[in-house]
Amino acid sequence: MYKLQNCSDQAGPVGQADSDLRDFFESYVSIASAVPSVLCLIGNFLLVNKVPASVRIQSSLFVMLAVFLVITVLVKVDTSAWTTRFFALTIGCVAVVSSASTVFTSSIFGLSSCFPMRNLQALISGQAMGGTISAVASVIDLAAAANVTDSALAYFLTADIFIIICIMMYLLLPRLEYSRYYMSSQEESPSLATVPPDSSMEDEAEPEGTTNTSFLAKSTGIPPLRPILQKTALLGFSLFYIFFISIIIFPSISSNIESVSKSSGSPWSTKYFAPLTSFLLYNFADWCGRQITAWIQMPGPKSKLLPALVLLRTIFLPLFIFSNYQPRAQIQTVVFNQDVYPVVFTALLGLSNGYLGTLVIIYGPKIMPKELAEAAGVVMTFYLMLGLAVGSAFSVLIVHLI
Template sequence: MESPSLATVLPNSSVEDELEPGGTTNTSFLTKSTSIPPLRPILQKTALLGFCLFYVFFISIIIFPSLSSNIESVSKSSGNPWSTKYFAPLTSFLLYNFADWCGRQITAWIQAPGPKSKLLPTLVLLRTIFLPLFILSNYQPRAHIRTVVFDQDIYPVVFTVLLGLSNGYLGTLVMVYGPKIVPKELAEAAGVVMTFYVVLGLAVGSGCSVLIVHLV
């Protein structure tokens, strides 16, 4: 008589298909289908890269779009279309996304620094400097920090390009490295873990961006 449990798992197979020569049930097919990749070794091996990925998107989402889109042209009072209508959409949204796309494409030809290089987390942490750079541009309205240091339109344009390029390049670079530093059988699971770091960085950064905007 056919076993009900095996019939449930493989309704079109007989018991003989899953019996070993000695008459014992072969459960290897069940083990393979229900095996879960070990999370701890993946987290241990990808900890530094995960932090880098988290911090890249954490800084980017704080600045873009909450800070960058509120930077106004210093010549807005002139009334010309560039400074009143097109400055923010072009210099913030279009320019940032184009620079981000370019940064991602660069990783197809250049992949440096390496996944174990100390320069990689250093470059990621250096992106923190973008926060004061954007805050001290002509961000409006300002409630607490009255000083505008970068009082030319070219400054936020350059800052936005560098922010987008570094986000696209470093973010993609770390995502590529993640599955490569673990054994092949864990590569797919490592990719999922790296995606979690992206989501975490965006979530935490979004919350912090609200605080930063109220402090400016």
């Protein structure tokens, strides 16, 4: 984004176009990351029983590594003469990385659905911890770094290193006896996922050769979607709506809320307000919410209170809109004109996102038969990404209406 910032002060239509790219950068990135992810999730579901999870996971990691290496090289390239093309290239990289990340995440999530629930909860908490660490690094960099280019280079090099570590850790995973036990059971179960309930007796009556052929054919089929959708419908809607509301607000709206005392020129109100009250606070609250599910898992998967709490999060929209969001073009009224309000709202938004989102995600695969757990995990990830995709589109609309 700093490359767009450098070119947004030009006069005329070019400068105005660059300014638009800068002002709505978060919204464009949200769309570029969410929409392709939905398509990749559909493809990943179709490949659950056709392509091994190990192939999907490793290939997605290598794609992410390749794209991040390209981005790392571009950090030191002067793009001031081709800002629009650089923006398009950036959005393209975001789409590819997001697609690969979606395949990786949904495959890992589907695989972990065959492990005990505590492992699934730890996986989800780890995602939020990654966001928290990134936010902390951003604040430290903001305080200590002198050159934005060097900071960006450090960020992307760190990403490259961590992806390489992920590849190494995944290759190590099958060597652990604990994970090998559950992964071996997962490899045996997909074949059951596509066997119709009334076909077992017929298969047993077939000759040995034809039975094996039929069994292998079914093991590479598409998991039955209808029973998964039927059993996870309410949980799926809840997951969709949780992230629909969250992505509308964070980061498109929350990161543009300014301190009411910005004119004082203090570092808190100018330099650190958004990084601390938006990014760091949200990610930390989200991580705390996910951690709480390790000890408290209420309400249950069939409780009517769960979707009620999910729908109640709609109230966050007007709360953030009527905070000190800037710039405002349509709605000039600021109701919550003290800095404490967005702090409280962001903390509650992150906490509820982490707690309710984690509950719904871990409930989905666990209410399904074991042989459908991986496919159910992919379907739940689809609901999540669909919420992000639709929410990111709505975020652009709402930002233009404020």
